[in-house]
Every structure is written in structure tokens, then in C-alpha cells.
Amino acid sequence: MMLARLTTLVRTAPRVSQLPLPISARVPLLARSKATKASDSAATSLQDRHVSFPGATFGSVFTEKMEFISDYPTIPTYRVLDIEGKVIVEGQDPKLSKEECMKIYRTMISLNQMDMIMYEAQRQGRISFYMTNYGEEGTHLGTAAALTSDDVIFGQYREAGALLYRGFSVQQCMHQCYGNENDLGKGRQMPVHYGSKALNIQTISSPLGTQLPQAAGSAYALKREGKDACVVCFFGEGAASEGDFHAALNMAATTESPVIFFCRNNGYAISTPAREQYRGDGIASRGHGYGMHTIRVDGNDVLAVYNVVKEARRIAVEEQKPVLIEALTYRVGHHSTSDDSSAYRPKKEVADWMKQDAPINRFRKYLEAKKWWSEDQEQALRKEVQTAVSHLFTDVYDELPWNLQEQKAKLDALMAKYPEQYDTTGHAKTKLS
Amino acid sequence: MDEEMARDETVFLLGEEVAQYNGAYKVSKGLLEKYGDKRVIDTPITEMGFAGIAVGAALAGLKPICEFMTFNFSMQAIDQVVNSAAKTRYMSGGTIECPIVFRGPNGAAAGVAAQHSQCFAAWYGSVPGLKVVSPYSAEDAKGLMKAAIRDPNPVVVLENELMYGISFEVSDEVLSKDFVVEIGKAKIELEGSDVTIVAHSRPVGFALEAAAELAKEGIKAEVINLRSIRPLDVATIIESIKKTNHLVTVEGGWPQFGVGSEIAAQIMESEAFDHLDSPVIRVTGADIPMPYAKNLEELSLPSVNNIVNAVKKSLNK
Numbered sequence: 248m249m250l251a252r253l254t255t256l257v258r259t260a261p262r263v264s265q266l267p268l269p270i271s272a273r274v275p276l277l278a279r280s281k282a283t284k285a286s287d288s289a290a291t292s293l294q295d296r297h298v299s300f301p302g303a304t305f306g307s308v309f310t311e312k313m314e315f316i317s318d319y320p321t322i323p324t325y326r327v328l329d330i331e332g333k334v335i336v337e338g339q340d341p342k343l344s345k346e347e348c349m350k351i352y353r354t355m356i357s358l359n360q361m362d363m364i365m366y367e368a369q370r371q372g373r374i375s376f377y378m379t380n381y382g383e384e385g386t387h388l389g390t391a392a393a394l395t396s397d398d399v400i401f402g403q404y405r406e407a408g409a410l411l412y413r414g415f416s417v418q419q420c421m422h423q424c425y426g427n428e429n430d431l432g433k434g435r436q437m438p439v440h441y442g443s444k445a446l447n448i449q450t451i452s453s454p455l456g457t458q459l460p461q462a463a464g465s466a467y468a469l470k471r472e473g474k475d476a477c478v479v480c481f482f483g484e485g486a487a488s489e490g491d492f493h494a495a496l497n498m499a500a501t502t503e504s505p506v507i508f509f510c511r512n513n514g515y516a517i518s519t520p521a522r523e524q525y526r527g528d529g530i531a532s533r534g535h536g537y538g539m540h541t542i543r544v545d546g547n548d549v550l551a552v553y554n555v556v557k558e559a560r561r562i563a564v565e566e567q568k569p570v571l572i573e574a575l576t577y578r579v580g581h582h583s584t585s586d587d588s589s590a591y592r593p594k595k596e597v598a599d600w601m602k603q604d605a606p607i608n609r610f611r612k613y614l615e616a617k618k619w620w621s622e623d624q625e626q627a628l629r630k631e632v633q634t635a636v637s638h639l640f641t642d643v644y645d646e647l648p649w650n651l652q653e654q655k656a657k658l659d660a661l662m663a664k665y666p667e668q669y670d671t672t673g674h675a676k677t678k679l680s
Numbered sequence: 681m682d683e684e685m686a687r688d689e690t691v692f693l694l695g696e697e698v699a700q701y702n703g704a705y706k707v708s709k710g711l712l713e714k715y716g717d718k719r720v721i722d723t724p725i726t727e728m729g730f731a732g733i734a735v736g737a738a739l740a741g742l743k744p745i746c747e748f749m750t751f752n753f754s755m756q757a758i759d760q761v762v763n764s765a766a767k768t769r770y771m772s773g774g775t776i777e778c779p780i781v782f783r784g785p786n787g788a789a790a791g792v793a794a795q796h797s798q799c800f801a802a803w804y805g806s807v808p809g810l811k812v813v814s815p816y817s818a819e820d821a822k823g824l825m826k827a828a829i830r831d832p833n834p835v836v837v838l839e840n841e842l843m844y845g846i847s848f849e850v851s852d853e854v855l856s857k858d859f860v861v862e863i864g865k866a867k868i869e870l871e872g873s874d875v876t877i878v879a880h881s882r883p884v885g886f887a888l889e890a891a892a893e894l895a896k897e898g899i900k901a902e903v904i905n906l907r908s909i910r911p912l913d914v915a916t917i918i919e920s921i922k923k924t925n926h927l928v929t930v931e932g933g934w935p936q937f938g939v940g941s942e943i944a945a946q947i948m949e950s951e952a953f954d955h956l957d958s959p960v961i962r963v964t965g966a967d968i969p970m971p972y973a974k975n976l977e978e979l980s981l982p983s984v985n986n987i988v989n990a991v992k993k994s995l996n997k
Contacts, residue, residue, distance in 0.1 A: 374791075375790060375791025375792065375972075375974075376791060376792065426971075426972045426973035426974075427973070432972075433971075434971060434972055434973030434976060435793065435794060435969070435971045435972055435973070435976075436793050436794060436972050437791070437792050437793040437794075437795075437796065437972050438972075440793070452795065453752070453793075453795035453796055454752065454753060454755070454756065454795055455725055455753070455756075456725075456756075485724070485725045486725065488724035488725045488726045488729070489725060489726055489727075489728075489756070490726065490728050490729070490756075516724075516725055517696070517697060517701075517704075518697050518700060518701040519696070519697065519722060519724065519725070523722065523724070524724050524725075525724070585704075586701075586704075590701060591700060591701055
């Protein structure tokens, strides 16, 4: 029971500070009432039952019953929207403005389209490496929207949506992935290792898990500065197996630093499924061990992620305490362009997830119910972020030379003849004049 | 690995994705089906953890092959390699052995930039208690791997990602189950009389290409494939210098405190010094973290041209 309370501490309403008693005050009360009963029968004073070893947690009492704890309560998963995008409990809807919802949604679509193009670019050998974000858009955008621009982001590598939301443009992503002269990193780092000092986004580092203790240290610096800001550190459930994870959480807890550890539990660490990565109740269960405010959230529900991060930010900044969030989601794409996930998971599994519960679809249904979005707008937006295929032939010569005209005519004919092989639904239909 | 696992029941493989996924680079393909999940073990992503587990298993009498997905990630586990695996035999007065192989791709791959492209030959080569090998060809890879597994000491096997897909012609002798390459012995890939070029791993190929270029100009280069970084076969290099009187070293790693630096120092301290007609020249990777941009990456690694130029400089031509 005590476990259940501790692990579901972070709630959007009521706030922790509004609970009848702080948790530290409640535990000894429970202990005391038990101790009093025991002392009645066994004539043991409260003083005798209280464990006073220096390493004992306040409130621990002696017991004569030998019992190993193995049956821990499973931590629930917080959500706002059901799979159809309907708000389940009205009070949980953060009621974001239309403008804000649109910004979230547009960023999701931009991210999606960028992934599609860059993945193809890698397959064509134009860049050496890429990682898509498919299926995890909810975690990126829900988090980014709940933060302020002063909050520092430490990413793992699959959080491009959070960058785009902050104002890192698709063009800047291209510059980085192509390592060209406009890249902020001067062409020195692998693709998707984005970063922006101006946007408070630390540059991605390849070795797994290094961002975790760095985030704890960065949060400690914010604490010393007394800044109204926190650090958000993304990581996967696989990275939580690195020693860095333990060091980070323990240090953040003991220094009481304003950091939100945000786990994207997407089910796979490259090919290793989550069930082989750990045995306990996911990543959230570890928060208890570090004495940390913890919550598990449906990562495909962008509004739930928003609520959770908003409250976590309040705890981190106002109470100067670290928070652990475990967002459950599903990695729809391969880990990166260096693996083929059909070798380790059935294609049907991926297809089912895309069909049944993609975070973009869920949020779109929410927007459609509000009459803020329609199928026409959807098509228009997806085209807007991609250039027209006809521009394959433009902007080299003032006038199209005869050979290119011929090529274009051939392509047009082919596309008309085999529309399923030349799917242009994602592209604008601009005709050359 | 397959042959050694069949030969010795105590040999087993562990690491990230080595079993079900056949290894990130398919090096362990088919081993899971053949030997089962007791001997081919997928681990969670904890390099320090599984390197430690491998050391523990070795101390208890098993012969683990510990795969790092790349040696870049072995930095997370280097304490287990250096302080535990390498030193236990010494510290236990020779009573406890740690027969273990740490293997994986090392050095620069292509387009993977600063944190995935570096050579650890000099790092591990400096540690007493470790043996370090760096194969170039298929023959090296097979013979050195078998020797590493059979060795009662910890052996670091530095493979090269870009060489995984390269085929080499091999003799029937190499194909035999008994083919083992002695650790600590270099191989003269090409005999010559004018200059000695020493290299390890992928740059051996560049050295051979450079030698072919130089031959067109009548310069006969002797190319030595180091094969082992530690113990270092200085004797073979000394003998070669006595013949050629010139030495150029080639490696993909950084210049400072590198393999070439060590060779130069040992030659200075040996009788070969008196046989040198010009200073030793090192051709190395550039003294910077590896850039991502393709043009910069190419400029940061030793090329055939660099080697040809270094040789001509050495010969004053």
C-alpha cells in the first residue's frame, strides 16, 4: 500500500502539496498506529520497535515476521484520451488553445514527413545514417509543449520532435544530416546528432546513457544558479540498463536537483525486447528505490504526456526535486538505418500498432471532434511540407531543354500508367507551366 | 569462433544482440542455433555489466568471448578490462587465470563520426597483462581469433568493420581446423629491400597498394603486417631495417602515444638505430576527433598517397 502511494505521487490534480499530509509525515503515522497495537499485546514500547540504525529510513519498524517482499503492486499508466481520441475524464483535458494544439499537430506531421524523406535519402546513399521517430511523436511533443524555452533538453537521439517544436527547423536538421557548411556542428557529427545552444538543446552524444548523469549535473548547476528552469533528460528503457542511469538518478535524488528523467519505453533496444531488458515493473518501479517522484504515462497520448510533464516541471522547479517519468510507447520504425527490425519482430506487430494506436491519429481524432481539423487540411498540410515532384526538372535551366522535356514527358506517362508504383499522394500536384 | 566453440565446451559468447540478431555485424551468424542460448547470450545494454560478468565467468574457469558492439563502447567497461581482467593473474601471484577474449570492431568505419570512429590499439596496447591483436586479412582474423580463444590470458581482438565484407584468398592450411596464428608474431606481407613499411589492420592494405605504386618507380618496399600490438614483434622490424635502412609506420589511430610512436621509440633504443639512414616517419590518423563530412573524414585517415609521400621523404626522393 505504501508502495502504491509512493509510486503514483505525481498527479495533475490534486497536486502533491495539496494532499492531506506530506508523504514523509504519513508513513511514521502508519507505523506508529501499528506499533501501538503491538505494544499493547507484547508490551514493547514504541521506542523499542523504532529502527534507529543510521542507514534506516525514518519510519521503519522492527518486525518478528520474516517476509521477503516479492509481490509489488504494478504501477498504473496515466492517460487522458482513449484510443479514439476521446477525453475519458473531462477534468483531465488540459484544454490547450487551438493555436497550441495546431502547433503540436503541425510539428508531428513535419517530423513524420521529414523522417520519410531522410530515411529514403539514407537508402539512396545520400547520407550515411538516419533514425526515424515514427510512433513516438506523442512523447516528443507532449514534453516539448509543457516546457519553457529556458528548460534544458538532454536528448538520447530519437527526440527530433522536441527540437522542431522549439524552433529547430527542418532545414537545420538537413544541414546537420548532410554535414554541410551550414550545419551548426560544422559537419563534425553523425546524422541526427542535433544540438542548439540558442534553443537550450544539448548536442546528442552517441555512447548510450551518457546524457543521464550529465543531466543530473546540469540540473545541479541550475539549482545553484537559482534559475526558474529544469533539465529534461530523454532516454530509452535500454539505456536504463547502463550504470550511468543509476548514478544519475541517485545523484539527482541526493542533490535534490530539478531534473525530469523521461524514459521513452518503446519496447525495443535495437533488437532486444523490453521483456529481456529487465525483470521488474518497467523503469518506473526504479523511481521508488531512489526516493523519487514517479509516474507512468501512456506515451501515445500527447495530452497525458503534456499533463505529466507540466506537473513534473512544477515539482522539479518549485520543490527542487527530480522526477522520473516512464512513457509507454511503440517504436514503429527500425532502430536506425543500420538494422532491419523484421529480423527480430513480426511485421504484423508493427502494422497492428500503426493501425490501432498511432499517437498522431489519436490526437487528430481529438482535434477533429473539436472541429479544428479535417481531412482536407490534413492532405494540404502533408503536401505543404513536401516539395512537388515536378520540381525534379526545375531551377537548373531558365528554359527546360529538349532532353529534359522528353524525360519529363516519359516520367509523366509512367506515373500515369503505374500510379501504385509512383505514389505521389504525399506531394503537391504543381504542374510545370 | 564456431570451430573453437565446437572444440571446447567452456567457450561461450556474450554481448549485445549476439544471439537472436546474429550480432550487429552478423559475425555470430548461426551460432545461437548451433550452440543454444546457454552458450550464445544476449545481454541487456550494460557494457560494464557484461564485461564484468565475462571476467567473473573466466575467473571461475569458463572461456568467455565478450563482444563489444564496437570498441568505442568498451570505454564504458574499460575498468573491468584493465583493472580486473589484465591484472588478476599478476595480483594473485599467478594462481588465478582470466582466459577471456574481448572482441569487436575497432577504428574508423564510414560516416559515423567522432564517437564511433577511433582506434584503441594504443590504449589497450599499453596495458601489461593484456594481449592485443589487430587482424588485417581473413587468414589473420581466423588464426588470431583461435589463438586468442585458446590463450589462457585476456586477449583484446581489434577487428575492423570495413574489413568484415572484404574477401581474401586463403590456402587449404588456413581452412584447416588446426590453423592458429601465433600471437606476438608479425607477418611480412611483401619482401623488399629499400624501405620498411609497418602497419596493422586495414592500413596494411593501403601499405600494400603504396608498395605497388612505389614499385612502378623502382622502389622496393617491404610491408610488415604487425598482427599483434602486444606483444609487439620488434625483432621482425629490426631485421627488416637492417636490410632496408628506412622505416615508415602506418596506422588509423591518432599520432600521439600511438603504435607508430612506440615502434619508433623501441627502434631508437635498439641496435636497428645504427642501421637507419633517415628518421622514422609515422603516417597516422589526424590529431582530431573524426569529422562526419565525407571529404573531411577522408582527409583525416591515412591514404595510399600519404604513405607513398612518406616513403619518398624517407628516401629523400
